[in-house]
Amino acid sequence: MVETYVIPTINLVVMAITTVLYTLGCVFYGTRKFSKKLHPLFSFSGWIGTLIFFFIYMLGRSITRSLSAPDYLSALYIPTLIIHMVTATITLILPALLLFIGLKRRKGKTDRSMKKIG
Structure with missing residues (x-):
């Protein structure tokens, strides 16, 4: 039988992986x-x-109160x-959204300036 504290541990691992991918995506967005x-995607x-x-x-x-977390994780699973x-x-989505809007605006300005020159 699988231990019940596997669920919160998997959740924390998923959060860590997606946070790292998100940070890398924000840093390198538009350059690669x-x-x-x-x-x-990630x-x-x-x-x-x-x-x-x-x-x-x-x-x-x-609902079931059957799932439990180990002591070191139980403090994380409170309603707050x-x-x-x-x-x-x-706070993670907002900077990326601003970065995306800024890149789109910059691309639009360079396209317009190229049309004026050409």
Whole structure:
């Protein structure tokens, strides 16, 4: 039988991996072609998947009360963590969104200036 604390551990691992991928996507966005594909694919879907996974876990834990976490992880699974995860997701998405808008605006300006020159 699988130990019940595997679920929160998997959740934390998924969060760590998607955070690293998200950070790399933000840093290299627009400079490499592969990162334009990796950024939305791994980062946004990874964070949304992590949030969904967390909400399902919290719902299952509150309904059945059968899932338990080890002592060192149980402090993480309190209802206020939902608020922290949502605000952390927003603070990660906002800079990337601003970066994306800035790159699009810069591309538009260079296209217009090239048309004026040509």
